[in-house]
Amino acid sequence: xxxxxDQLEGLTTQEYKYGFVTDIDQETLPPGLxxxxxxxxxxxxxxxxxxxEWRLKAFRNWQRMKEPDWPNVHYPPIDYQAIxxxxxxxxxxxxxxxxxxxxxxxxxxxxxxxxxxxxxAALAGVAVDAVFDSVSVAxxxxxxxxxxxxxxxxxxxxxxxxxxxxxxxxxxxxxPTDNFFASLNSAVYSDGSFVFIPKGVRCPMELSTYFRINxxxxxxxxxxxxxxxxxxxxxxxxxxxAPMRDQNQLHAAVVELVxxxxxxxxxxxxxxxxxxxxxGNGGIYNFVTKRGACRGRNSKISWTQVETGSAIxxxxxxxxxxxxxxxxxxxxxxxxxxxxxxxxxTKMIHIGRNTTSTIVSKGISAGVSNNSYRGLVKIMPxxxxxxxxxxxxxxxxxxxxxxxxxxxxxxxxxxxxxEHEATTSKIGEDQIFYLNxxxxxxxxxxxxxxxxxxxxxxxxxxxxxxxxxxxxxxxSLEGSVG
Amino acid sequence: xxxxxxxxxxxxxxxxxxxxxxxxxxxxxxxIMGPNGSGKSTLASILAGRDGYEIxxxxxxxxxxxxxxxxxxxxxxxxxxxxxxxxxxxxGVTTMYFMREALNAVRKHRGKEELSxxxxxxxxxxxxxxxxxxxxxxxxxxxxxxxxGEKKRSEIFQMSMLEPTLGILDETDSGxxxxxxxxxxxxxxxxxxxxxxFVVITHYQRLLNHIVPDYVHVLxxxxxxxxxxxxxxxxxxxxxxxxxxxxxxxxxxxxx
Ligand SMILES: Nc1ncnc2c1ncn2[C@@H]1O[C@H](COP(=O)(O)OP(=O)(O)O)[C@@H](O)[C@H]1O
Ligand SMILES: [Mg+2]
Numbered sequence: 001x002x003x004x005x006d007q008l009e010g011l012t013t014q015e016y017k018y019g020f021v022t023d024i025d026q027e028t029l030p031p032g033l034x035x036x037x038x039x040x041x042x043x044x045x046x047x048x049x050x051x052x053e054w055r056l057k058a059f060r061n062w063q064r065m066k067e068p069d070w071p072n073v074h075y076p077p078i079d080y081q082a083i084x085x086x087x088x089x090x091x092x093x094x095x096x097x098x099x100x101x102x103x104x105x106x107x108x109x110x111x112x113x114x115x116x117x118x119x120x121a122a123l124a125g126v127a128v129d130a131v132f133d134s135v136s137v138a139x140x141x142x143x144x145x146x147x148x149x150x151x152x153x154x155x156x157x158x159x160x161x162x163x164x165x166x167x168x169x170x171x172x173x174x175x176p177t178d179n180f181f182a183s184l185n186s187a188v189y190s191d192g193s194f195v196f197i198p199k200g201v202r203c204p205m206e207l208s209t210y211f212r213i214n215x216x217x218x219x220x221x222x223x224x225x226x227x228x229x230x231x232x233x234x235x236x237x238x239x240x241x242a243p244m245r246d247q248n249q250l251h252a253a254v255v256e257l258v259x260x261x262x263x264x265x266x267x268x269x270x271x272x273x274x275x276x277x278x279x280g281n282g283g284i285y286n287f288v289t290k291r292g293a294c295r296g297r298n299s300k301i302s303w304t305q306v307e308t309g310s311a312i313x314x315x316x317x318x319x320x321x322x323x324x325x326x327x328x329x330x331x332x333x334x335x336x337x338x339x340x341x342x343x344x345x346t347k348m349i350h351i352g353r354n355t356t357s358t359i360v361s362k363g364i365s366a367g368v369s370n371n372s373y374r375g376l377v378k379i380m381p382x383x384x385x386x387x388x389x390x391x392x393x394x395x396x397x398x399x400x401x402x403x404x405x406x407x408x409x410x411x412x413x414x415x416x417x418x419e420h421e422a423t424t425s426k427i428g429e430d431q432i433f434y435l436n437x438x439x440x441x442x443x444x445x446x447x448x449x450x451x452x453x454x455x456x457x458x459x460x461x462x463x464x465x466x467x468x469x470x471x472x473x474x475x476s477l478e479g480s481v482g
Numbered sequence: 483x484x485x486x487x488x489x490x491x492x493x494x495x496x497x498x499x500x501x502x503x504x505x506x507x508x509x510x511x512x513x514i515m516g517p518n519g520s521g522k523s524t525l526a527s528i529l530a531g532r533d534g535y536e537i538x539x540x541x542x543x544x545x546x547x548x549x550x551x552x553x554x555x556x557x558x559x560x561x562x563x564x565x566x567x568x569x570x571x572x573x574g575v576t577t578m579y580f581m582r583e584a585l586n587a588v589r590k591h592r593g594k595e596e597l598s599x600x601x602x603x604x605x606x607x608x609x610x611x612x613x614x615x616x617x618x619x620x621x622x623x624x625x626x627x628x629x630x631g632e633k634k635r636s637e638i639f640q641m642s643m644l645e646p647t648l649g650i651l652d653e654t655d656s657g658x659x660x661x662x663x664x665x666x667x668x669x670x671x672x673x674x675x676x677x678x679x680f681v682v683i684t685h686y687q688r689l690l691n692h693i694v695p696d697y698v699h700v701l702x703x704x705x706x707x708x709x710x711x712x713x714x715x716x717x718x719x720x721x722x723x724x725x726x727x728x729x730x731x732x733x734x735x736x737x738x
Contacts (some may be wrong), residue, residue: 025558063562098490103599118553352624427535428570429534431572432569433530433532433533433554433570434566434569434570434572435572435580435584436531436553436554436555436558436587437530437531437554437555437557437558437563437564437566438558438580438581438584438587438590438640438644439558439584439585439587439588440555440580440583440584440587440642441553441555442555444583444587448572448575448579448583449572449575450582451574452572452573452574452575452623453573453574454574455574456574
């Protein structure tokens with residue numbers, strides 16, 4: 001007797017839809033990591049002395065640190081000396097002024113990824129700072145943003161053009177000594193995005209960056225810094241897919257957000273890096289440090305993420321709620337299939353008075369994957385009237401996968417109100433049959449049930465991103481379960 | 483339209499249907515009655531194509547096709563509709579979205595154009611009204627937080643949207659008060675037509691005062707042990723099942 005689940009597990013042959021490789025000559029540093037590597041990167045980018053010192057400090061610190069072993073993920077030891085720490089497309093030196101000047105092969109790559117850059121940009125009014133490997137190669141809508149006083153550029157450019165701003169905020173939320181992967185990133189980060197929204201400005205468009213990884217054995221170390229001054233607002237979208245590769249690829253990004261009085265930052269991610277094949281070979285290791293500081297009164301930072309990719313995910317977008325009445329939010333969908341492992345969640349640190357945080361986490365596990373939610377809610381002694389609501393729901397597809405919840409709670413102020421709800425459910429054969437009986441085929445039924453499960457998160461995403469995310473979920477779980 | 487021949491079904495080695503024979507003609511309404519555990523829902527599930535049953539022998543022919551070879555969604559698109567005894571909740575999915583996907587899948591299969599959002603909404607509003615439900619129900623997640631009566635009415639609403647050729651109602655009357663029962667019966671009666679047949683499964687005769695059957699069959703011990711017209715249902719009401727259902731069937735039912 002074959003159940004829907006058996007039947008569907010048999011269909012798990014869906015290969016990574018976006019698996020392909022672009023053939024662009026890379027200028028690549030040979031594998032290895034020492035102070036000279038750090039100096040080379042800094043010199044290549046013509047960085048000021050203070051930044052080189054900053055990198056070196058991070059590097060020396062990293063050398064004394066141990067890779068964390070507490071996450072609920074397992075992988076063979078990473079040989080950090082076997083990784084190359086710098087790769088740039090040849091065209092990096094004379095950066096294209098418009099899309100016409102962009103390497104057509106690169107544009108075709110975006111096309112294949114379903115990201116027709118110019119079309120997207122034009123249709124959605126989205127400014128795109130596309131990061132290809134380590135160097136930004138295309139930026140649009142610069143002028144419109146400049147008119148509003150918004151700075152949106154690669155962080156390397158920002159170091160040259162706005163050194164005082166970068167120096168003031170870089171590492172102020174995630175110090176270069178913060179953790180093993182953040183230190184590594186600080187030492188060797190290649191590029192990333194810088195966003196500055198001046199006082200009182202509502203950013204006139206949604207900002208988005210597409211990250212891609214395209215160089216064999218080249219670790220990716222992106223650095224993003226977003227600063228929202230008093231009373232400003234910005235919505236930033238980050239999305240990525242990567243080409244098929246055999247070798248595991250390390251990605252250790254750092255994202256820092258700073259919100260001053262009454263500022264709001266909405267940071268949305270749809271992440272679809274190569275998860276490895278169905279036997280667990282290859283795939284990206286994604287060890288990310290994302291943190292936002294609500295420094296000002298009434299400031300608000302929202303993280304929304306839809307994570308479907310990577311072989312291993314280690315990621316806890318967090319909020320430090322310093323300003324009184326500040327608000328932190330974390331909405332997450334994490335999907336794991338086949339051999340994927342994810343240990344993801346958030347930290348909400350309540351420092352100011354009447355600070356509130358909301359956590360909504362939806363974990364979906366299929367295949368033989370493992371999906372862990374790890375969340376810390378910490379209420380400091382002065383956080384009078386702090387409130388947190390956490391909801392962690394897990395959905396299992398089949399009976400060979402795992403879902404785990406690790407909530408940590410530290411309350412040092414008696415007036416705090418903290419609520420935690422958690423559920424675990426199995427996608428029901430009877431749900432699927434019910435939908436089948438109305439004429440809906442199994443794949444669509446699974447997609448419908450899963451999207452329903454994730455609804456509270458999807459509705460936090462900007463419209464066009466939500467549509468994309470729903471499609472992505474369908475693709476990620478295609479043929480995975482019943 | 484539908485011929486069931488010598489259907490034998492077991493679950494986990496337990497024999498549940500032991501040779502069911504039934505012929506259904508277009509336009510007819512068949513009531514299937516029988517004690518709890520006699521296999522009524524099993525028969526409905528087999529017709530709809532639910533997984534997990536072993537078909538040991540027999541055949542089911544639907545419009546000349548081998549029904550048992552068809553996937554459940556194809557059966558649905560070919561006009562088989564099952565109003566579930568226990569409708570399933572689908573959190574986060576609105577009834578509107580669900581029904582629109584379903585209706586369009588069915589329409590596509592029948593060579594009709596998909597309905598636009600506007601046309602769908604107009605149709606849904608028109609179908610929901612006679613069932614005594616608010617259009618607001620369309621925005622609620624499928625069966626989530628519905629009362630027993632709302633769930634059953636929603637099943638009838640779905641049936642009226644999908645316009646099946648063979649409607650199977652599994653204990654749609656259970657848990658309904660008399661007013662709701664009347665509403666549901668009116669919904670079914672409105673759908674009766676010369677080219678549409680119904681199988682109405684019920685434990686009680688009560689529903690059959692409102693939905694008048696052409697035939698009444700009694701399922702016992704995995705077989706149809708008696709067939710008759712609507713008067714058989716009245717007789718069952720008076721005398722219970724024990725006079726026709728063999729003792730072994732009663733024992734199996736009691737154990738269920
Ligand atoms: N999935 C199942 N697994 C095991 N036994 C089942 C299953 N479905 C039905 N049965 C058994 O089959 C018999 C008939 O059940 P059912 O068809 O639900 O009867 P009815 O609808 O007439 O009350 C009962 O003894 C019941 O326990
Ligand atoms: Mg039953």
